[in-house]
Amino acid sequence: MKGRLIDHLKDCETEEEVKSEFAKYFNFKIKTKQRYDHYSKQILYEFKYDQSLVSRPIRAKIIAQTLYYIRELKFGGGTKPIPPSICIVNKKEALIFETKKYKDFYNDTRRNKYDWDRAPSVPCPNLVKDVMEYPFTINLHVYNFELEEEEKNFIKKYSEAREAQSRLLDYDRKIITEDNFLEIYDYWKNLFGKYVENSRKATEYFIADVEKDKSSIFKGNEVVFDLGEGNAKIKPIPIDDYNYFWSVYDKVDDLKVIYGIRQKIDRISEDYERRFTGEFYTPIAFARKGSEYIERTIGAEWWKKNDWRFWDMAAGTGNLEFTLPTSTLEKCYISTLLEDDAKYCKRIFPSATVFQYDYLNDDIPTLDPAQDSIEPINVKMPKKLYEDLLNPNLKWIIFINPPFATSNTVGMETGKTSKDTVSMTKIRELMEKEKMGETSRELFAQFIYRIHKEFGGK
Ligand SMILES: C[S@@+](CC[C@H](N)C(=O)[O-])C[C@H]1O[C@@H](n2cnc3c(N)ncnc32)[C@H](O)[C@@H]1O
Known part of the structure; x- marks a missing residue:
């Protein structure tokens, strides 16, 4: 080998140098285009310059940082497996340990213990404190490369961890949820789609495969899928890929999650690509x-309480609603300017109240303080919505991404040719009467103005 590791690291002057010298020594290439310092299927790496790993608070903070990455791998989208080991290295010390030892920390499934929205480099202080007090952290061995024996021991442990690829059982498995299944479905379809699809859609096989006990290896490379109602199909599948896939993910045994995935997967249509890339979506x-922020602000599963209602009045093709749990939709009003968009939303959100509605022109008289005098029969919005708006016991979530354009460019925003009739909205007239100046030309300001009028007192 190339002499002592410490001789390569000790003169480093930055974290970047430590990283690059370490990689050179162990003969691997650092991939710079990822969130982590370096990722391999076996090891998640975190490099530091000279922050002392012997100091417990510092050690805890760096470990906590890595747990943010592990959590993202576990619950987020993406297809990278959770590496079984974490390795933290500075210019003269290192830690290497099993990822699973910190499972109870990064699992935090109810998201109520730690703030996971922080940048990993400034981890939640409660997490750092708990990690610091965790006996495993206290007793974690810090390898000091200045001592030859220690360096040798590290290299041995590190090499074992690096070569662990065949021990798939070491992986902590990734979780499939209603929120992240789309990317996982894409990955699954890429691997197995062409082997299963015939008269039944790949999505049906995917659902059967994801649900616990609904699929199994029949013999050799054949997998049997239970598609429901007594329909079982046997398909030949590349079995190594199949075993690998199911060593990375956990099957789902919560029927509520399966139900949610099933509802959402039905929404995947030819528009699927557009949904993720389109300019105005x-x-x-x-x-x-x-939606995570909404849950955090008003409590998880808000839709189960009867006093909340939800309205997206600039819904377009409904991407904001797309990630909502299916059971929320009954409490949702979804409206938008273009008839085509409204039709599309009706199809993909059948249990929501969906309607075409021009929020800047329709039902303006209802904003009048004497609105009680308006007959519901004369309003364009659904009667149910009109009544809900009048109900003082209801609370409202307005979840919108309003059009950002000045009135005279509205045509670009909606994808239609600009029309003079559209650029002068009734809301703009009201705003001008109130001498709101230039801002009344901004569509988003017009939305906020009406929302303020409509919901101001609620
Ligand atoms: C920034 S996009 C929001 C996109 C939407 N969240 C989605 O995912 O498709 C604004 C949407 O507001 C709609 N819009 C523009 N003017 C409107 C109006 N006066 N009333 C209702 N919707 C309007 C546009 O057609 C567009 O779909």
Whole structure:
């Protein structure tokens, strides 16, 4: 080999140098385009310059940082397996340990113990404190490369961890949920789609495969899928890929999750690609983050309480609603300007109240303080919504990504040619009467204005 590791590390002057010298010594290439310092299927790496790993608070903070990455691998999208080991290295010391030892920390399934929205490099102080007090952290051996024997022991342990690829059982498995299954489905379909699809869609096989005890290896490379109602299908599948896939993910045994996945997977249509890439669509990742914030603010499973209602009045093709649990939809009003978009939303959200509605022009008289005098018969919005708006006992979630355009560019926003009739909205007229100046030309400001009028007192 190339002499002592410490001789390569000791003159490093930055974290980047430590990383690159370590990689050179062990003959691997650092991939820079990832969130982590380095990832392999066996080891998640975190490099530091000279932060002392002997100091317990520092050690706990760095471990906590790595747990953010592990959590993301476990519950997030993406297909990378959770590496069985974590390795933390600075210019003269290292830690290497089993990822699973910290399972209770990064699992935090109810998200109520730690703040997982922080940047990993500034981990939640409660997590750092708990990690610091955890006996495993206290007793964790710090390899000091200045001592030859220690360096040798580290290299031995590290090499074992690196070569562990065949021991798939060491992986902590990734969790499939209603929120992350789309990417997992894509991955699954890539591997097995062409082997299963015939008269039944790949999605049906996927659901059967994901649900615990609904599929099994029949013999050799054949897998039997229980598609329900007494329908079982046997398909030849590349069995090594299949075993690998199920060593990385856990099967789902919660029927509620299966139900949610089933409902959502039905929404996948030819528009699927557009949904993730289209210019005017709200990216799914933002939608997901937004609903997490809603849950955090008003409590988990808010839709189970009868006093909440939800309205997205600029819904477009409904990406903001796409990630909501299916059971929420009964409490949801979804409306948008274009008839085509409304039709599309009706199809994919059958249990929500979906309707075409111009929020900046329709039912403006209802904003009048004397609105009690308006007959529901004369309003364009659904009667149910009108009544809910009048109900003082209801609380509202307004979840929108409003059009961001000034009135005279509205055509670009909606994908239609600009029309003069659209650029002057009734809401804009009201705002101008109230002398709101230039801002009344902004569509998003017009939305906020009406929302304020409509919900201000609620
Ligand atoms: C930024 S996009 C939001 C996209 C939507 N969240 C989605 O995922 O497709 C704004 C949406 O507001 C709609 N819109 C524009 N003016 C509107 C109006 N006056 N009333 C209702 N919707 C409107 C547009 O058609 C567009 O679909």
